[in-house]
Amino acid sequence: MKHxxxxxxxxxxxxxxxxxRIEQIWKPILSNIYTQEVANECxxxxxxxxxxxxxxxxxxxxxxxxxxxxxxxxxxVFEHLNLxxxxxxxxxxxxxxxxxxxxxxxxxxFLNRISEEYKICIVSDADDAMIPSFYTNYGIRMFTSxxxxxxxxxxxxxxxxxxxxxxxxxxxxxxxxxxxxxxxxGANREGITTCWLNRNKRTWEHQVxxxxxxxxxxDLEGIL
Numbered sequence: 001m002k003h004x005x006x007x008x009x010x011x012x013x014x015x016x017x018x019x020x021r022i023e024q025i026w027k028p029i030l031s032n033i034y035t036q037e038v039a040n041e042c043x044x045x046x047x048x049x050x051x052x053x054x055x056x057x058x059x060x061x062x063x064x065x066x067x068x069x070x071x072x073x074x075x076x077v078f079e080h081l082n083l084x085x086x087x088x089x090x091x092x093x094x095x096x097x098x099x100x101x102x103x104x105x106x107x108x109x110f111l112n113r114i115s116e117e118y119k120i121c122i123v124s125d126a127d128d129a130m131i132p133s134f135y136t137n138y139g140i141r142m143f144t145s146x147x148x149x150x151x152x153x154x155x156x157x158x159x160x161x162x163x164x165x166x167x168x169x170x171x172x173x174x175x176x177x178x179x180x181x182x183x184x185x186g187a188n189r190e191g192i193t194t195c196w197l198n199r200n201k202r203t204w205e206h207q208v209x210x211x212x213x214x215x216x217x218x219d220l221e222g223i224l
Contacts, residue, residue, distance in 0.1 A: 110193065127145070
């Protein structure tokens with residue numbers, strides 16, 4: 001079994017659940033037509049536009065803040081639904097709700113357990129304004145895409161390089177845990193051991209494979 005020195009974590013959908021804020025995000029926007037079902041559909045529509053524009057912007061080889069991608073996505077959502085709502089105001093609310101995302105039931109126990117034994121960091125494709133503040137309670141080092149003008153799966157791998165430089169450690173002594181393809185591919189490219197958190201029992205369909213697959217942070221006990 002490998003001896004890890006650093007545990008690197010994704011933030012959203014790994015430690016905190018953004019979906020827990022869907023009601024608070026969409027109720028002011030949808031107003032009298034709000035239902036949980038409609039809100040969920042709108043959230044999926046926003047995500048689909050986000051992924052479309054995200055791919056387009058990445059192809060330009062330039063860095064874009066999440067704020068820019070989400071604002072453009074909200075404009076398309078409101079046009080699609082024929083809603084009259086300010087995309088900037090909607091985006092501000094989205095970011096605020098990101099900071100209030102609820103913990104998964106396994107998060108706090110996991111953080112309390114590993115914080116005594118490992119150096120911990122969070123590597124997140126996010127603007128600084130999206131990040132919940134709880135990480136400061138654990139002395140966790142935060143690496144965001146806004147700080148480094150880069151994303152986890154960029155070819156130059158700046159975020160993971162900077163993380164390794166900060167801890168002055170060998171990639172093999174770092175375990176990175178996340179729910180996305182970017183987490184696994186980006187960390188793998190830098191030689192970091194990877195763990196895919198598959199809470200929703202999805203199928204992995206990508207060439208680069210994670211070193212470990214878990215369905216809960218509680219499953220890490222056997223790995224750490």
